[in-house]
Amino acid sequence: MKNILIIGATGQIGSELTMKLRQEYPGGNVVAGYIKGAEPKGALAESGPSEEVDITNAQQIADAVDKYKVDTIYNLAALLSATAEAKPQLAWKIGVGGLFNTLEVAREKNCAVFTPSSIGSFGKGTPKDRTPQDTIQRPDTIYGVTKVTGEMLSDYYTRRFGVDTRSVRFPGLISYVAPPGGGTTDYAVDIYYSAVKGETFQCPLNPGTFMDMMYMPDALRAAIEIMEANPDRLIHRNSFNVTSMSFDPEIIYKKICEYVPDFKMEYKHDPLRQAIADSWPNSLDDTCAREEWDWKPEYDLDSMTVDMLKQLRLKLGVEK
Numbered sequence: 001m002k003n004i005l006i007i008g009a010t011g012q013i014g015s016e017l018t019m020k021l022r023q024e025y026p027g028g029n030v031v032a033g034y035i036k037g038a039e040p041k042g043a044l045a046e047s048g049p050s051e052e053v054d055i056t057n058a059q060q061i062a063d064a065v066d067k068y069k070v071d072t073i074y075n076l077a078a079l080l081s082a083t084a085e086a087k088p089q090l091a092w093k094i095g096v097g098g099l100f101n102t103l104e105v106a107r108e109k110n111c112a113v114f115t116p117s118s119i120g121s122f123g124k125g126t127p128k129d130r131t132p133q134d135t136i137q138r139p140d141t142i143y144g145v146t147k148v149t150g151e152m153l154s155d156y157y158t159r160r161f162g163v164d165t166r167s168v169r170f171p172g173l174i175s176y177v178a179p180p181g182g183g184t185t186d187y188a189v190d191i192y193y194s195a196v197k198g199e200t201f202q203c204p205l206n207p208g209t210f211m212d213m214m215y216m217p218d219a220l221r222a223a224i225e226i227m228e229a230n231p232d233r234l235i236h237r238n239s240f241n242v243t244s245m246s247f248d249p250e251i252i253y254k255k256i257c258e259y260v261p262d263f264k265m266e267y268k269h270d271p272l273r274q275a276i277a278d279s280w281p282n283s284l285d286d287t288c289a290r291e292e293w294d295w296k297p298e299y300d301l302d303s304m305t306v307d308m309l310k311q312l313r314l315k316l317g318v319e320k
Helices: 014-024 042-046 058-068 081-086 088-109 142-161 184-197 216-228 249-257 271-278 287-293 301-316
Strands: 004-007 030-034 050-052 072-075 112-114 168-170 172-174 201-203 211-215 245-247 265-267
Touching: 004 014, 004 058, 014 030, 014 042, 014 072, 014 216, 030 058, 050 058, 058 088, 072 088, 072 216, 081 088, 081 142, 081 271, 088 112, 088 142, 112 216, 168 216, 172 184, 172 216, 184 201, 184 211, 184 249, 184 271, 184 301, 201 249, 211 216, 211 301, 216 287, 245 249, 245 301, 249 265, 249 301
Parallel strands: 004 030, 004 072, 030 050, 072 112, 172 211, 201 265
Antiparallel strands: 211 245
16 A cells, blocks of 8 residues: 655645545545645645645655655646746756655655656657657756756666656646646636636637647546556656647637637737747647556546536536
């Protein structure tokens, strides 16, 4: 039975992944690691143990691993793309320095490590459509630079020290649970909130800006399934392309209008987010994930839209 530490458990992915893992394993086996000022609340605090674990503090990581006999670490600490551009030094400190701390603890204490990468690890020189698993990665953002570095560093620790590192390259993630947190793809979350609230959506990206996206339930499954995969089948480790759908603002807007006919959207261009989006792929080829650990998404744009609108209406107390 695994004993799991989630670093960044109160963040955008961590808050949901912690609860999902506590459904898969006994709640006491899944430790929610948090930083001071971002303590777990509600069900996240009540459903299992919590521990202060700042990824920039290697001793805190080691102490938590010892205290809870951890054998698997989910490292979710990071600044999202647009936020990282405003704070590049902090993005490197967390994304690379923090990962180094985690991998060193894992090496010393024999832990497996999951550290998500991103479509942000690609750049303008990367093939835009059906981006291959193995291709050029020359990102233009500090967020992307930290992700590429993280992939290479994780692979190094596997080759050099035998640490069991695995990860996926997440596309944009869409969720009704955690609010948007400064990511380039967050417009695809904001747009649902505007639709449910009856507001006109101000879209920061231009029409025709395609990006890969995924509904959070699929992302959580991917994070769990890759760590449970048979290592003998894994040709790759850091990181697997995974995808579910690709769309531009017009496509998601028209899909929402099928269920909210009076919904309105107008464009309010954000140069920073547009530049970041333009450097990322339109779509990913996830053949390797499908072949090496049987990855398959369950949601498409239509089924995600139906569920997002339903869940947000419940969350916000809005009648249909």
